[in-house]
Amino acid sequence: MLSKNQIKLISSLQKKKYRDQHQLFIAEGDKLVTDLLHSGTKAAYLIYSKDWKNQYTTAHLNSIENRIETDNSQLKKISALKNPAPVLGVFKIPSFDIDSKLVSSSLSIVLDDIQDPGNLGTIIRIADWFGIKNIFCSPNTVDLYNPKVIQATMGAISRIKLTYTPIEQLINKYKADNFPIYGTFLEGETIYQSDLQSKGFIIMGNEGKGISEDIEKYVSHKLFIPNFPIGESTSESLNVSVACSIICSEFRRREF
Amino acid sequence: MLSKNQIKLISSLQKKKYRDQHQLFIAEGDKLVTDLLHSGTKAAYLIYSKDWKNQYTTAHLNSIENRIETDNSQLKKISALKNPAPVLGVFKIPSFDIDSKLVSSSLSIVLDDIQDPGNLGTIIRIADWFGIKNIFCSPNTVDLYNPKVIQATMGAISRIKLTYTPIEQLINKYKADNFPIYGTFLEGETIYQSDLQSKGFIIMGNEGKGISEDIEKYVSHKLFIPNFPIGESTSESLNVSVACSIICSEFRRREF
Secondary structure, X not given: OOOHHHHHHHHHOOOHHHHHHHOXXXXXXXXXXXXXXXXXXXXXXXXXXXXXXXXXXXXHHHOOOEEEEOOHHHHXXXXXXXXXXXXXXXXXXXXXXXXXXXXXXXXXXXXXXXXOHHHHXXXXXXXXXXXXXXXXXXXXXXXXXXXXXXXXXXXXXXXOEEEEOOHHHHHHHHOHHHOOEEEEEEXXXXXXXXXXXXXXXXXXXXXXXXXXXXXXXXXXXXXXXXXXXXXXXXXXXXXXXXXXXXXXXXXXXXXX | OOOHHHHHHHHHOOOHHHHHHXXXXXXXXXXXXXXXXXXXXXXXXXXXXXXXXXXXXXHHHHOOOEEEEOOHHHHHHHOOOOOOOOEEEEEEOOOOOOOHHHHHHOEEEEEEOOOXXXXXXXXXXXXXXXXXXXXXXXXXXXXXXXXXXXXXXXXHHHHOEEEEOOHHHHHHHHOHHHOOEEEEEEEXXXXXXXXXXXXXXXXXXXXXXXXXXXXXXXXXXEEEOOOOOOXXXXXXXOOHHHHHHHHHHHHHHOOO
């Protein structure tokens, strides 16, 4: 069973302040937790029901420092979900190096102040599907370790490297050598007819404001996802994660 | 100001039972409400702050039976949003005929038990962007008039005809004449290389279960959105609204 202090610690991790302080985050549910364990993300605590333990016994489980079997009422106390999952992991926030050779030679997604946790989680899933290994986020982007983001990634977070960094600095590091910087704008070129390379930054803007002016000036390729029929009045915009998926699909289809 | 009975009626419309009983639904926010008014959707009540009225005076406003100016505390009482909008419309659920000639000659989206209000709202926005006029939903699909769906459409609902109907019946009506029925499956043909026509049904399946077996047997074109690099282990699936956007984009790019 969990102690009062452990329950207090785990509950506090719903807030960014305490996640930063303890360098811990939580993930709930069998698939998400096992994906994180398999990817090598270090668990500080693993809390589960008896039923869950009975169906999951591997070496990964034995290597975890604090394994705590508990009952449904305690799982309910620490869960942020409507229906608590049979397992909750408290994981150490990983640190990793960026492979700048990989960044220079492949596609990365760059997020300019994305605010909605569901959008960030969905974009991580899209990156994973389309084999994009690196996501860079402006410092004002929603926190990756927000439990809503972690849940929305459906485990994709275990395969993606996501870093917070000032975007201008990032671009200045890579923009030599005509490194392409892509962004979507209403006045951009129809994406279906654009020259799309298999390397570069794909910048996705804030839900309300789009790509900020400070960043727009670095965009070398302005793209546009055309609405249909052309010229007819439709929705003013697509949701940012929807736009991101269409763009990623369009880049990858060129390689078929 | 609103009467107690009016507040009670409006609050009750958060529930499907009362929306069905009164044939009314609510929409909040300037853009959504004005889009609905402009599209000809009939408002039963329009409730707004003084500030909102001062910036919005058109013929549309004058034709509304019950216009009620109120204050922020009443707006807060009837709002389902964290931050109540300055205007809330109570609209009559519209009834309309389906133009079967249009359905036979164009693309429609068919939803097989979509459960998440955000997904349905996003799919309506995608349909609007890509000029798809008709959406058909299985009877078990989440209710269009759920306030979360209405808000997520961002006004696109005013330009789309959405109907609830048993899918088998719908397919049987149109499937003569080799009418194409598209659906995504892991064993489908790569969508980038598929023959895609400018007419047919695009079936999108339930979030957890995908397209049901009863419907799968009618699918004439099984499609697949390839992950990248091919054969590498990535996310198990894409979110249904993300998949829908990639498919719609792929159909429309053939017409450029």
